[in-house]
Amino acid sequence: AQSVTQLDSQVPVFEEAPVELRCNYSSSVSVYLFWYVQYPNQGLQLLLKYLSGSTLVKGINGFEAEFNKSQTSFHLRKPSVHISDTAEYFCAVRPGSNMLTFGGGTRLMVKP
Amino acid sequence: DVKVTQSSRYLVKRTGEKVFLECVQDMDHENMFWYRQDPGLGLRLIYFSYDVKMKEKGDIPEGYSVSREKKERFSLILESASTNQTSMYLCASSYGELREQYFGPGTRLTVT
Known part of the structure; x- marks a missing residue:
């Protein structure tokens, strides 16, 4: 079985600063990897x-x-x-042809 | 543009009611998915379907059923709604195994 860990549930950052959102996964097979973004009141x-x-x-x-790797x-x-990058970000893993497994999400909060 | 629509953005139901959530996609996608999204847990797969009348259980199918009578429509059914099914429900569709999933805007269901 695979799992995805997003190490930070919230990341506050000032506008124009750099940002890194962390994602680690565990899987016994080769994987395909994705990042999705969810803006407020929208789908991914x-x-x-x-x-x-x-x-x-x-x-x-x-x-x-x-x-x-x-x-x-x-x-x-x-x-x-x-x-405008303020949103929730989800890392997802797909081992081979199996379904996506998502991490818990990281809320990026960009402050002026 | 691919469009995935969900029948309601917000829904309030009482405990014990039968609830139908509808999802329609307009791109002739083979695969359709139902997820629930809860804070800190990310997205968890409830059911998916890879063809009309075909369905497979995801990670958390208990308390849910699905129906896919037409290729473009995938319904999620809560036979007897309970308060622990209060959540955001997201529908997605994709074409083929390795293609990205396209998400609808979500239905926020509250069961009281």
Whole structure:
């Protein structure tokens, strides 16, 4: 069975500062990795995904994530955040063709 | 654009009532999913369907059932609502095994 741990439930940060949202997973097989964002009162939207190839993945809205197989991590980063990035972010893991397993979510709060 | 719609954004029901949550997607996707979202727990899969009239249990199917009579529509049924089913319910759809899931806006269900 696989599990996903998002180490921070809330991350407060000032506008234009860099941010890293941490995600670790456990799985006995190779995985596909995803980050989703949920803006207030909306459904989830895909930010980026890692299926294979380069371990540095670029997504929408200036976000990127790096897959680290040895540390079983898939941390999300942005060099300079905006107020509009305030949202909840979910890391998800998909081992092979099985269903997605989501982490508990990290609430990013960008302050002016 | 892919559109996944859910019949209600907010719903209040009484304990013991039968509750229907409807989800419709307009992109001819094979796969449809029902999740519930609770603070700190992320999204947990209730049921999914990979074809009309086909369904598979997810991680937390107890107390729920589903129906998929047409490809575009996937219904979640709470046979006898209980207060511990108060939650946000999210529907998603996808095409093929490795494609991203598209989410609806969610239904916030309160059972009193």
